[in-house]
């Protein structure tokens with residue numbers, strides 16, 4: 001893995017609540033409050049939202065990875081902050097658009113693949129944001145759950161809409177209604193995650209997958225991602241109309257000529273994203 005200049009955003013003298021590092025065509029976003037098990041803070045979510053904008057706007061970024069520092073993914077919303085400032089008191093004022101939570105990828109999806117590298121706990125908001133990712137790697141000791149109901153809260157990060165679209169209905173219902181913890185082996189078995197690795201290796205494996213995707217034609221990758229998302233729930237006939245439109249545009253690209261040319265010339269393709 002070539003490591004070019006790596007940049008870390010530093011929004012304050014103290015360690016920032018989220019680190020953003022570019023490695024080649026990959027942007028690594030690390031939730032960074034290990035002392036609070038990476039509980040979501042306003043600062044962390046602001047940096048995450050900025051990072052997602054950067055993924056979508058920088059053509060040199062082809063894949064993103066979301067992970068957590070200190071052996072934990074994310075413990076969800078900051079309950080101590082919630083105890084100090086009850087969100088419901090703010091809702092009463094109205095004017096808050098709860099249909100879009102960019103940091104949690106609710107109401108927005110990245111135009112490029114996002115891989116989750118999970119170690120330790122991904123609880124409540126941690127499993128909510130996971131559902132906005134496309135490929136998910138977890139350490140064998142990782143554990144998941146949408147536990148809001150256990151605290152009398154609602155999973156406003158999108159799980160009551162998304163989980164039942166990503167898991168069998170009865171499993172999604174049980175996980176949402178009990179708020180129980182789902183250990184990594186079960187999460188893999190039910191399809192919540194796609195890979196289990198030894199603890200501490202999730203980021204390495206996520207980087208391997210990211211490199212594989214980054215070596216592919218970026219236009220093709222983004223078109224495939226857009227199609228699998230935008231056709232979800234569509235009638236097949238309508239879905240194929242959209243698929244054909246998106247697919248045809250890929251074949252018109254320079255990259256769609258570079259691929260076969262590189263094969264004929266027995267060399268690796270040099271994709272430009274045009």
Ligand SMILES: C[C@H](/C=C/C(=O)SCCNC(=O)CCNC(=O)[C@H](O)C(C)(C)COP(=O)(O)OP(=O)(O)OC[C@H]1O[C@@H](n2cnc3c(N)ncnc32)[C@H](O)[C@@H]1OP(=O)(O)O)[C@H]1CC[C@H]2[C@@H]3CCC4=CC(=O)CC[C@]4(C)[C@H]3CC[C@]12C
Nearest residue numbers: 035036037039075076077078079080087121124125156157
């Ligand atoms: C609804 C959306 C999501 C909500 C939630 O996520 S609710 C939070 C649920 N989380 C939990 O219940 C997990 C609690 N933690 C644990 O179970 C354990 O800590 C652990 C299993 C994660 C780890 O165990 P451990 O033994 O390793 O470690 P510990 O010793 O327990 O902990 C170490 C240390 O960390 C502290 N800690 C751990 N977890 C948390 C936490 N969650 N919060 C704070 N601190 C934590 C622990 O206390 C220890 O500290 P110490 O000092 O050492 O004792 C919401 C998600 C986003 C929201 C939107 C955001 C934007 C908005 C703003 C508004 O103002 C309101 C509206 C809204 C749109 C808002 C709406 C709701 C969300 C969508």
